[in-house]
Amino acid sequence: MTSRIFSRRLLAVVLTVFASFSLVWAQDVPMGVLIGESLSKLQQDSSPEAFRNCVAELKRIDAMAPGSAAPKYYIALQSLNFAVMNPHAEQTEGLIAEAEQAISQLEEIKDADQSDLCTLKGFLYMVRIVQDPARNGQRYYLDVMDYYEKALKLNPDNALARQLQEKFYEGMRQQ
Amino acid sequence: MKQFFASLFLALTALCGAFAQTPIHGTVTDAQGPLTGVNVFVVGTLDGGITDSLGRFSFTTNRTGVQTLRAVLLGYEEYEMTADVATFRNMEIRLREKAASLDEVVVTASTYSIGKSSQIKTLDALDVVMSGNSCGDLVAALQVLPGTAVVGENGKLYVRGGESEECQTFVNGMHVLVPYSTNVEGQSQRGRFSPFLFKGMSFSLGGYGGEYGQALSSVLPMETTDVASSDKLGVSASLLDWNVGGTKAFRQSSLSFNAALTDLGLYTKLFPDRCDWTLPYRKLAGEAQYKWELSANSVLKTYAGYDWTSVGMRTEGRNLSMNEHNVYANATLRTRIGQGCTLFAGVAESAVISDIDDALAAGDRYHNTRNEVHLKAELQQRFSPQFKFSAGVEDYLRGSGKQYNETGYTLSYHLLAAHVDAQLRIVPRLFLNVSARGERLSYNREWLLMPRATLSFVPNTRFQASVMAGRYSQTPEDDYIARGQFRLRQSTADHLILSMQYATARTLVRIEPYYKWYHRLPLLSDGVYTAEGYGYSRGVDVYLEDSSLLKNLTLTASYSFNDSKRLYLDYASPRTPEYASRHNFRLTAKYGFGKFIVGLAETYASGREYAAGTTPCYNSLDANVTWLAHPKVIVYASLNNLLGRTNVYRINPDGTQVGATRDRFFYIGIFVSLKNNKAYDISNF
Numbered sequence: 001m002t003s004r005i006f007s008r009r010l011l012a013v014v015l016t017v018f019a020s021f022s023l024v025w026a027q028d029v030p031m032g033v034l035i036g037e038s039l040s041k042l043q044q045d046s047s048p049e050a051f052r053n054c055v056a057e058l059k060r061i062d063a064m065a066p067g068s069a070a071p072k073y074y075i076a077l078q079s080l081n082f083a084v085m086n087p088h089a090e091q092t093e094g095l096i097a098e099a100e101q102a103i104s105q106l107e108e109i110k111d112a113d114q115s116d117l118c119t120l121k122g123f124l125y126m127v128r129i130v131q132d133p134a135r136n137g138q139r140y141y142l143d144v145m146d147y148y149e150k151a152l153k154l155n156p157d158n159a160l161a162r163q164l165q166e167k168f169y170e171g172m173r174q175q
Numbered sequence: 176m177k178q179f180f181a182s183l184f185l186a187l188t189a190l191c192g193a194f195a196q197t198p199i200h201g202t203v204t205d206a207q208g209p210l211t212g213v214n215v216f217v218v219g220t221l222d223g224g225i226t227d228s229l230g231r232f233s234f235t236t237n238r239t240g241v242q243t244l245r246a247v248l249l250g251y252e253e254y255e256m257t258a259d260v261a262t263f264r265n266m267e268i269r270l271r272e273k274a275a276s277l278d279e280v281v282v283t284a285s286t287y288s289i290g291k292s293s294q295i296k297t298l299d300a301l302d303v304v305m306s307g308n309s310c311g312d313l314v315a316a317l318q319v320l321p322g323t324a325v326v327g328e329n330g331k332l333y334v335r336g337g338e339s340e341e342c343q344t345f346v347n348g349m350h351v352l353v354p355y356s357t358n359v360e361g362q363s364q365r366g367r368f369s370p371f372l373f374k375g376m377s378f379s380l381g382g383y384g385g386e387y388g389q390a391l392s393s394v395l396p397m398e399t400t401d402v403a404s405s406d407k408l409g410v411s412a413s414l415l416d417w418n419v420g421g422t423k424a425f426r427q428s429s430l431s432f433n434a435a436l437t438d439l440g441l442y443t444k445l446f447p448d449r450c451d452w453t454l455p456y457r458k459l460a461g462e463a464q465y466k467w468e469l470s471a472n473s474v475l476k477t478y479a480g481y482d483w484t485s486v487g488m489r490t491e492g493r494n495l496s497m498n499e500h501n502v503y504a505n506a507t508l509r510t511r512i513g514q515g516c517t518l519f520a521g522v523a524e525s526a527v528i529s530d531i532d533d534a535l536a537a538g539d540r541y542h543n544t545r546n547e548v549h550l551k552a553e554l555q556q557r558f559s560p561q562f563k564f565s566a567g568v569e570d571y572l573r574g575s576g577k578q579y580n581e582t583g584y585t586l587s588y589h590l591l592a593a594h595v596d597a598q599l600r601i602v603p604r605l606f607l608n609v610s611a612r613g614e615r616l617s618y619n620r621e622w623l624l625m626p627r628a629t630l631s632f633v634p635n636t637r638f639q640a641s642v643m644a645g646r647y648s649q650t651p652e653d654d655y656i657a658r659g660q661f662r663l664r665q666s667t668a669d670h671l672i673l674s675m676q677y678a679t680a681r682t683l684v685r686i687e688p689y690y691k692w693y694h695r696l697p698l699l700s701d702g703v704y705t706a707e708g709y710g711y712s713r714g715v716d717v718y719l720e721d722s723s724l725l726k727n728l729t730l731t732a733s734y735s736f737n738d739s740k741r742l743y744l745d746y747a748s749p750r751t752p753e754y755a756s757r758h759n760f761r762l763t764a765k766y767g768f769g770k771f772i773v774g775l776a777e778t779y780a781s782g783r784e785y786a787a788g789t790t791p792c793y794n795s796l797d798a799n800v801t802w803l804a805h806p807k808v809i810v811y812a813s814l815n816n817l818l819g820r821t822n823v824y825r826i827n828p829d830g831t832q833v834g835a836t837r838d839r840f841f842y843i844g845i846f847v848s849l850k851n852n853k854a855y856d857i858s859n860f
Contacts, residue, residue, distance in 0.1 A: 034221065056214040056225050063218055063245065094212065097249050110513075114471050134727055134767075149404035153426065 034061050035074055042078075048091055051082040055098060069112045073120070076102035077160075080123045087131040099124060115155035122147030123164060144168055196235035201266025203230045203246055203254075210248060210270060217260070218243040236260060246270065274603030275633065276560030282606060282631045284641035284674035285687060286379045287320050310813055310842045313376075314355070314366035317395070318778075319761050321687075321716035321733035322380040325780040325793050326754045327835055328824040330363030331355060334380050335689060336712025336739030336755050337392030337668075340652060344368075345387065345396040347476055349505040350549040350571065352525030354395075356458055357484050357499040361824070361833060367460075367482055367501065369433070374400045380716070381689060382643030382672045385594035385610030385627055386553065386567065391649045391668040391693070399476055402466045403429035407851045413844035415442045420462075421850070428467040435460045448837035453494055454487030473510035480504070493533035502526040505549075515557035519567075523549040534579070541579050545653065548572040561600040568593045575653040584657040588618040590650060606631040614648060618661045623648055625667075637679060643672040651704070655697040659704035666706070667694045681723040688715040696743035710741025710749065727767040735759040753825070756780040756793070772801040774813075785826040793822045807848040815840040 038057040042050055055078055062071035079099035083092045103120050106112045125140040125147065148168065151161035199222075203213040209230025216223025222236035236242070244263050246254040251270040256263075281288075309316035314332055317323065324333040331339035344354035346368070355364040375398040379387075387394045408421035420433030440455035462480040469475055480503050487496040505523035512518055525547045534541040553567030569592050576585040596610035608629040615622050627645030648665045650656070656663050672689040689712075696708025714737035722729040736758060742749040751757075758781040765774045780793040799813035816822070816839045825833040 038221075052212065052225060056216075056223065057221055059214055059247065060216045060221050060223050063216070091212070094249065101249065135722070146401075146404050153404055 031061060031065060031068060031070055035070060039074065039078070046085075048082065048086060048089055051078060051095070052091060054078055055082075055095065067109070069106055069109050072102040072106050072109075073112075073116055075099070076106070076120045077123070080120070080127050083127045084123075084130055087127070092131075096124070096127060113155070115151045115158045115161065118147045118151035118154065119158060119161040119164065122151065122161070126164065126168060141172070196237055197239065197260050197263075198233070198235050199244070199260070199263040199266075200231070200233040201264070201268060202226070203232065203248075203268045203270060205251065205270050205272060210251075213246050213248040213251075213268075213270065215244065215246045215268070218245050218255075274600065277557075277563055277598050277600060277606070278560065280606060280631075280633050280639075282608070282629065282633070282639065282641060283676055283685075284629065284631065284639070284643055285382045285672050285689075286377055287317075288375065288377050310815075310840070311370070311811075311844070312365045313368060313370045316370070317378055319731060319733065319763050319776065320378065320380075321685075321718045321735045321759075321761075322393075324735070324737070324754065324756055324759055325778060326824075327363065327793065327822055328361050328833070329358075330365065332393070332395070333754050334393040335691065335714065335716075335735075336737045336752070337691070338752070338754070341390060341392035341649065341668075343387070343390035343394050345394060346478060346503075346505060346523075347399055347507045347521065348386075348396065348519065348551060348553075349507060349521045349523035350389070350525070350547070351503055351523070352545060352547040353501055353503075353527045356482060357497065357501070357529065358456060359486055359488055359495060359497060361836060362456070367480070367503075368397070369462075372399055372462075372464075372478075373397045380687075381670045381691070382627070382629060382645060384608060384629075385596045385612040385625075386565070388569075388592050388594070388612055388614060388625075388647070389571065389590070389649050391647050391666060392691070399464065399466070399478060402427070402468050402474070403431065405851075408849045409847060409851065410849065411844055411846040413842060414445065415439050415842070416844075427469075428465065431462075431464040431466075433460075433462045446837065446841065450836045451489040452487065453489055454485060454496065456484075456486040458482055458484045469510075472513075473508065475506070475508050477506040478504065493537040495534065496532040498530045500526075500528045517555040519551070519553040519555070521549075521551045523547075525549075539580055541577075542583075543577045544575065546574040563598040564596070566593070566595045573653075577654070577657070586618075586653060586657055586661070588616065588656075590617065591615045604632060604634050606633060610645075614665070616650065616665060618656070619664060621664055623665055623667070637677055639674075639676050641672075641674045643670065643674070645670050651697045651706075655704045658699075658702075659697065659706075663697060663704055664695050664706040666696050666708075668692065669694075679723075681721060683718070683720040685718045686715065687717075689713065693741055693743075696741060698743050699745045708741065708743035708746075710739065710743060712737060712739035712741075712755075714738055725766075729765045731761070731763045733759075733761045751784045753783055753785055756783050770803040772803075774799045774801075783824075787826045787828050787830050790823045790826055790832070793824075794818075794820050795822065807851065809846040810843070811846070812843040813841070815842075 035058065038054055038061065042054055055075055058071050058075045058078065062075065076099040079095035083096050086092055103117070103124065106117055122144045125143045128136045129140050129144065145168070148161050148165035151158050152165070203210045203215065203226050211226055211228050211230065213226040213232070214223060215226065215232045217236050217238055220236060220238060222234060222238065224232040224234035226232045238260055240259060241257060242260045243255055243257045246268050248270060250273055252273050254268050254270055315330060317332060318325065322335050326333050329339070332342045333339050334342050344351040354367055356367045358364045377396050380393045383394055387396070403422045403424045405424050406422060411418040416435060416437040418433065418435040420431070422429055422431040437458040438455065443452060443455050460480065460482045465477045467475045482501040484499045485497065487494060503525050505521060507519065507521035509517065509519050527545045529543045531541040533539060549569065549571055551567065551569040553565055555563070555565040557563045571590040573589065574587040577583050592612060592614045594610060594612040596608070598608045601607050610627045612625045613622065625646040625648060629641055629643045631639060631641040633639045646667055646669050648667045650665050651659065651663050669692045670689065672687060674685065674687045676685040691712045693710040695706035696710060697704045697706065698708035700707065714735060717734045719732045724730065737755060738757065739755050740749045740751055760779040761776065763774065763776045765772060776797045778793070778795045782789040782792050795815060796817045797813065797815045798817055799811065802810040804810050819838045821834055821838055823832045823834040827833060
């Protein structure tokens, strides 16, 4: 597994599926709009600075409604998205820690979508593999696949889980 | 007109005010200096900024009046200030480092975690299988860890100068009465559980909390894997065992099965040993698991396993023949009730029936049955990031019967236990775990209260130091209870352990000196066992693991020094038990290249003391290779004792030496996934 399978195209994938995910939190329309605006800035600029700003903005949105799942989901997603594209950047470990914290917080929310949670957990292990394929590949590849499978079992329409799973299989085949 | 202009002026002023941008700026520091990446913002808005490399931030807001400014950075306490927004200028914010909570700190003292017991796994099932001399045996793989001793004649776990019976195994929190497959005397016994059953193991060499009891020295709690997400089917074969297993995954549950036949007949023909077998070792085993996620917060796990073992050999003029049936089943339910509260309930049943003909003399007959039901319930409550509490009750219902020719006994008793366990952060970086366990033994109506405590200093993620102390108990073996006229009290051991660990991403160093005092050990006196025995065991364990020297190379080194003496069983005076060796040293290396993983293990143990003399030292150099032949095919081969040294395990009273029945042991096995969408995943277990 190498990081070449995780090109910047992944960002486009993640942003494309945002629309489908916004349905999950349709009840938070103003929040959805705020999140959408925040994420849309990454379409113009996907520099490390822009990612950090985006995650910071998402945390401000999260502070507006601490019990809401949506901002936490996107904090984790965007942090991992940055980490998978920049596995050894200076900011990466900090953002992975943000993602881990957001995932832990999501687990505590009763109504959090379990399929999305599994997707994030699979993505987290995938990032760890991309960071150090030799060491972490054997350790975590089954976890990645298990989490994506479970995500799709819980919600067969989870487009992000499906696309990340396909990317992962593609990477495995290249080995 | 004047009034109109005045009103217009006021309205415009108000309008301008509404869209006025109030600047907010300042710096954020901690005790060491400026902090980069701090998210500073006005709560309830998107207005905010991130500090630069000099800790500076600057942004504007259109909010007016009293507002709350917040500064957040992972690992630091949140800063908040509520004041008129106009005053948020030239601010000097100082953040305080956040003390790690109980959930963020995993105290590792005296414990080796395998699998994902904690956040990051260190070893998984494949690592266990590929361990130098394990041949896929979980128990053998654990013997590379410090604190364990080499006792070749039975292969069981002996920890820090304690008997093998002093180490107890738990599956999903439930006790296993006999965790080994049986064999005749002098032959190594394997653990009865496959490493592929488990996602996490936590091998504690002492100082464990109140949840675990009936173990004087150590506990091996293991947690089975979660509900499977996809179907699997696989087979494996070697010169001595054949295996088929699989899993059917349902929407919220999964059903797994496994069947295995072990037969040393073919192997013994190919590689004869020094035994005269009348019936080569044979074991038929079947296992099934059903796991059900009742909801996102509740999981039901069930396991059932059955082993039938038979073996026969000609020895000392008799034809020893042995048969054993070993059944183990458990069911556990874990559910998160909410608000940090978790409920656990479980039941386990162990039953072992053994028959031996010509056990000690030609024509004799030995029959033994052992049975245990373990019931357990526990409530865990997380009150805050600084305080966790758990309390539980359990009951061990035991029955046993032994018949040797015309003599024998039957016994039945139960042991009721309760425990409370509190984990708290006293001050930042200082953690305390205090627990108490109370037990009542039915046959002598004895109560026992055992306090335990662990104090840990965790200044950062790399270093931790702990001191552990506590009292532990265990009922004597059934034979001693029966010959103690049902008055024998529980044996106890007091542990005092100091643990120091330094860990980086690729290097781990741990040093643990310990002292154990044994009390009330069974001692034979005038043909009756009394609780007058005593003893001590002291020593130091050192462990080093490193993967920084060379890419794909992992090295481990472990050294254990043990000095133990005890007066128990039929000993006339205090002496070192026969199973204990003073020095144990292991060195392992694992290197991966391409599709191959090669492992080497060197094991050394100093001689063991017997009444008739001391055995020569034990030495074995073992090698193994794993070939990832295909995503669905794994081939594994190992050769134990490459140098062919004849190791001696025992010296009989007449001075004869008893050692391994074969000098080398060769193993080759192939694991094939017939149905599995995952590569290199063993499909059977």
